[in-house]
Amino acid sequence: MAIRSCLPYNKGMAVMDLIFGDVHYTLGFGNKNAFLGIAGNLCGKNAERLRHAFAKIAQRLKGRLFVSLDGLKTLDSLAIALFLQQKKVLAALNCEIVLVDVPEPILLILNKTDLNSVFEILPTRQEAELKYGYALN
Numbered sequence: 001m002a003i004r005s006c007l008p009y010n011k012g013m014a015v016m017d018l019i020f021g022d023v024h025y026t027l028g029f030g031n032k033n034a035f036l037g038i039a040g041n042l043c044g045k046n047a048e049r050l051r052h053a054f055a056k057i058a059q060r061l062k063g064r065l066f067v068s069l070d071g072l073k074t075l076d077s078l079a080i081a082l083f084l085q086q087k088k089v090l091a092a093l094n095c096e097i098v099l100v101d102v103p104e105p106i107l108l109i110l111n112k113t114d115l116n117s118v119f120e121i122l123p124t125r126q127e128a129e130l131k132y133g134y135a136l137n
Helices: 045-060 077-092 106-110 127-134
Strands: 001-008 016-020 023-029 034-042 064-077 096-100 120-122
Touching: 001 045, 016 045, 023 045, 034 045, 045 064, 064 077, 064 106, 064 127, 077 096, 096 127
Parallel strands: 034 064, 064 096, 096 120
Antiparallel strands: 001 016, 016 023, 023 034
């Protein structure tokens, strides 16, 4: 694991970039909502590593988690199962996952597996923030 940077965002909130092999996570918390960006190949061990990130997120999240899939190249069944499991975990905490910036190939997978009816999917993080408030503030 490499931490590429911990950058200040709006009003001093930090955004952390984590690199695990061929997957890159960007994680940031606001007062209520949070942001998780995923880029690379989300399969095999990378999906399992994401489980640890979700555990940290669940400890701090108070609202919605905006998950950007903008740079995601591949997604396997382990990753899909993890997203479903984390949706239940966060729902028990009165929190939700909103998928944003989903590339067309990944959106096709979500549509074919009927996950588009399980997760709220918005075109951009900006649209999610207009609807629910800022992820990072």
